[in-house]
Amino acid sequence: MICLTTKSAEDTRELAGSLANLARPGDVVLLAGDLGAGKTAFAQGFGRALGVTESITSPTFVLVHTYQGRLRLVHADAYRLEHLGEIIDLGLPELLDEGAVALIEWGDRLAPALAPDFLEVRLEMGAGDDQRHLCLRTVGPGWGARLRSLTMAVARWRVTGDEWTSEGQGQPGPRGDDQ
Numbered sequence: 001m002i003c004l005t006t007k008s009a010e011d012t013r014e015l016a017g018s019l020a021n022l023a024r025p026g027d028v029v030l031l032a033g034d035l036g037a038g039k040t041a042f043a044q045g046f047g048r049a050l051g052v053t054e055s056i057t058s059p060t061f062v063l064v065h066t067y068q069g070r071l072r073l074v075h076a077d078a079y080r081l082e083h084l085g086e087i088i089d090l091g092l093p094e095l096l097d098e099g100a101v102a103l104i105e106w107g108d109r110l111a112p113a114l115a116p117d118f119l120e121v122r123l124e125m126g127a128g129d130d131q132r133h134l135c136l137r138t139v140g141p142g143w144g145a146r147l148r149s150l151t152m153a154v155a156r157w158r159v160t161g162d163e164w165t166s167e168g169q170g171q172p173g174p175r176g177d178d179q
């Protein structure tokens, strides 16, 4: 698990953008977190880095938005449990097969129904209105094989010296470690 801290919505967008640069066709990113945690902000930064020029808005009522960038981006909201089947019915598996990348808000509920291969991003409120903690976890070989580049891509958001320091991914080492 890699835990990170952002200090503004734009900071979260930039973090998401560095992950988007690693995205490949068929990838799934599950965005878990309470309302207002920043899932849609994350999606905006992710899409921007993929070259999406349209503005990315919450798909709460329509369930799924698709955008075209370097890769096709599918942005889904599984906020309500019954949305789960609908999102799948809306063709999510086929879109992934065709090379789209999917960002699914409230994705932890969707996970068992979907490919067991995804990047989970769990967002939580931090201290103050503008701070958020994001913990990343890879499940399955797709993102798992990119763990090293993923870790490097988000290095600047790592916080050392508090409880948000990452654990369990090799040797965190002292500050300034060049791994």
Ligand code: ADP
Binding pocket: 006, 007, 008, 009, 010, 011, 012, 033, 034, 035, 036, 037, 038, 039, 040, 041, 042, 058, 105, 129, 130, 131, 132
């Ligand atoms: P969600 O999709 O999880 O419900 P949104 O992305 O729609 O959340 O909303 C997050 C809100 O929190 C936005 O108003 C955003 O400006 C604000 N915000 C403040 N700080 C941050 C941060 N560090 N990361 C993301 N959003 C933040």
Ligand code: MG
Binding pocket: 039, 040, 058, 105
């Ligand atoms: Mg949202």
